[in-house]
Amino acid sequence: MNLVIDPKYNPVPSLTQSPEIAVAATAAATGAVAVWVTSEGELPQTVELSREELKLAGFTGAKGQTYVLPGEPVTVLVGIGKGVKNAAEARNAVAAFVRAANKEAEISFELETLHRGDTCARGAARAAVEGALLARYAYEELKTERKLVPLTKITVVATADTELAQEGIAQGVALSRAARLSRDLANTPPRHLTATKLAEVVAEVGPQFGLEVEVFDLAKIQELRLEGMLGVNAGSVEEPRVIKLSYKPENARAHVGLVGKGIMYDSGGISLKPSDPSHCIMKMDMMGAVSLFGAMTALADLKVDVAVTGFMMCTDNMPSGSATKLGDVLTYRNGKTAEVKNTDAEGRLVLADGLVLATELEPRPDALVDIATLTGAALMAFGTETTAVMGNNQDVVDQLIAAGAKADDVAWQMPLDLRLKETMKSNVADFANIGAREGGAITAALFLNEFVDGTPWGHLDIAGTMEATSDKLWRSAGATGVGARTLAHFLAAFNQPSGDIIGTELD
DSSP states (O other): OOOOOTTTTTOOOOOOOOOEEEEEESOOSSSSSEEOSSSSOOOOOOOOOOHHHHHTOOOOOTTTOOEEEEESSSSEEEOOOOOOOOHHHHHHHHHHHHHHTTTTTEEEEGGGGGSSSOHHHHHHHHHHHHHHHHHHHOOOOOOOSSSOOOOOEEEEEEEHHHHOOOOOOHHHHHHHHHHHHHHHHSSSTTTOOOHHHHHHHHHGGGGGGGEEEEEEEEEEEEHTTTTHHHHHTTTSSSOEEEEEEEEOTTTTEEEEEEEEOOOOOOOOOOOOSSHHHHHHHGGGGGHHHHHHHHHHHTTTTTTTOOOEEEEEEEEOOSTTTTSTTTTOEETTTTTTEESSTTTTTHHHHHEEEEEEEHHHHHOOOSSSEEOOOOOOHHHHTTTTSEEEEEEEEEHHHHHHHHHHHHHHHHEEEEOOOGGGGGGGGOSSSSEESOSTTTTTHHHHHHHHTTSSTTTTEEEEEOOOTTTSSOOTTTTTSSOOOTTTHOOOOOOOTTTOOSOOOSSOOOO
């Protein structure tokens, strides 16, 4: 029996929170004002305490340190070390300020200090707005007592380069919205957000940001012979959905296909996961899909001139008498067959369907990118701060890494080592959905490489970076929304890939 959910529940509360953001010559007289303090040299004239007095209070001006002085407005001293050198440090400084001023709905900060390094006023303003809006985030929709004080007004103090600052602010709003939207959806419990409900949300929200939305229901998925989706969904009482998003700017200079893993809840299927705390965050196993969605909501505001088609592959993965069994074989619409040796390696099964659909698009995409909370192996290799990236084309991989650096979603390349295909052999199918225990992140990518049909392709494994266990600067506890801003930056700066394609066969 389906559970009845409170109809007043809002799965995307961030869309209702849009503070006024203005550029002004002076700080507001209310709320909280940031004062940037270096660890060396003279203190700002507005600081009435000496360095010795501040040191006695534990404040040295080191990066990320804050010291709150009560008053009207509240003054927050924010340490910036030897100075802000890049956009990431500007983002971090504003985030530290916003967290220290967590009871204030109005904030002001001076911009010039944040772009004295290698960042222009536009980039500094963009990063600063992201730091503010992403730091002032908490998922509280299901709490009876909410502690978050939403920001209602942000004053960016600037007397020069104001036009560039305005441009940066607009970009920062779009990018932070992308990440907050994906956080909202990934934080939502699985009983509140099924595949069918997510499709309804995307169909309602997507057109607001210039996206065409087409939803493939169970009948359409069967008609398209998407056996990966059908196989993973076989044990569930909830229907699957494929959500196709299209962004079509005039005179598009290129076409990029995106595919996102949208496992709404991953029990592991017949290969049942252990009942431990990691099981609780399996509601986030759909972050690839919602980060893709978040990124695409920013494209129009960022004036991206590349056409983009995205596929969100959404279903849960449940055990039951009808579930796919170990040893079952799936036949994909491109004719390839895969033996299921582990039903908890389900993400690659649904992504493969999406990649095949993307290769059939007209015009054919110039590049494909998939994003997925795919493997524990990526988490074990890189921890929780770095996303694994692989691909069959070095140019695409390099562009993804550069986009991640711009978003401060750090990505690091793993090799697409074709030799590991030997461990994925099957006696009854073309290959199996898992290989040897060693190199699990690579064999997962090798599986996906079988379905890109020679298209330049990159793969983001965000299994390690999908969650923050506590608040830290602009990353709030819970779903991080990782990948949303990375994909947006990637698409905004996309260049036609060059170089060789790594094939699917051993040399």
